[in-house]
Amino acid sequence: xxxxxxxxxxxxxxxxxxxxxxxxxxxxxxxxxxxxxxxxxxxxxxxxxxxxxxxxxxxxxxxxxxxxxxxxxxxxxxxxxxxxxxx
Numbered sequence: 001x002x003x004x005x006x007x008x009x010x011x012x013x014x015x016x017x018x019x020x021x022x023x024x025x026x027x028x029x030x031x032x033x034x035x036x037x038x039x040x041x042x043x044x045x046x047x048x049x050x051x052x053x054x055x056x057x058x059x060x061x062x063x064x065x066x067x068x069x070x071x072x073x074x075x076x077x078x079x080x081x082x083x084x085x086x087x
Contacts, residue, residue: 008031008032008059009029009030009031010029010030010031010059011027011028011029011030012028012029012030012057013027013028014026014027014028015028015055015070015073015074015077017074017077017078017081018078019078019081019082019085020082020085024053024077024081026045026053026054026055026073026074026077027054027055028054028055028056028057028070029054029055029056029057030056030057030058030059030066031056031057031058031059032058032059032060033056033058033059033060034058034060041056042056043056043057043058043061043069043073044056044069044072044073044076045072045073045074045076045077045080047080050084053077053080053081055069055070055073055074055077056073057069057070
C-alpha cells in the first residue's frame with residue numbers, strides 16, 4: 001500500500017512470503033505512525049480488499065524494532081493467506 005498523501009512515507013522494499021506453492025510479494029512502507037491530527041495506524045501486516053497485502057512499520061522506530069515488526073507481520077501474512085486459501 002502506498003500512501004501518496006503522506007509526505008513522510010518511505011517505501012522500504014518487498015518481503016516475499018511463501019504459502020504452499022505460491023510466493024506473495026508484500027510491499028513494506030515506513031511511516032510515522034503516531035502523528036498529530038491523524039488517525040493512529042498500527043504497525044504490522046494489513047490487507048485491503050481480497051488481494052492487496054502489505055506491511056507498515058514505524059519510521060520513528062529503531063532498525064531492530066522495524067526488523068521485528070517485519071518478521072512478525074510476515075508470519076501474520078502467511079497465516080492470513082493460508083486461511084484464505086483453505087476456505
